[in-house]
Amino acid sequence: MLDIIMWGCVSMAAASLLKTIIPLQLDERALLYYLRTDPKAQKWVYRFGEKKAASLSRQIFMPLCIVTSVAIIAYSLWLVALAMTTGA
Numbered sequence: 001m002l003d004i005i006m007w008g009c010v011s012m013a014a015a016s017l018l019k020t021i022i023p024l025q026l027d028e029r030a031l032l033y034y035l036r037t038d039p040k041a042q043k044w045v046y047r048f049g050e051k052k053a054a055s056l057s058r059q060i061f062m063p064l065c066i067v068t069s070v071a072i073i074a075y076s077l078w079l080v081a082l083a084m085t086t087g088a
Contacts, residue, residue: 006083009076013069021069025062028054 024031035041035053044053 006076006080010073010080013072013076017066017069021062021065025058025066031057 024034031054032050035045035050035057041053041057044056047053048056
């Protein structure tokens with residue numbers, strides 16, 4: 001049962017990376033569109049302005065999200081491998 005849950009964590013973290021985080025990191029127009037349309041992002045734009053919010057997103061938030069997603073994937077894969085080798 002644990003391995004099914006961990007495979008779900010792996011797939012969700014990978015989907016998050018591939019579908020949202022990496023495309024926003026690579027495409028400036030997509031990031032600006034996201035900042036203009038997402039209600040949570042609009043609060044950052046209102047507080048810091050569009051240029052500063054985009055800069056903060058690129059320099060701090062997206063790398064942090066990438067590291068977090070990779071950590072979740074690695075930890076989940078490690079737990080799956082552990083469960084498979086111990087027969088749990």
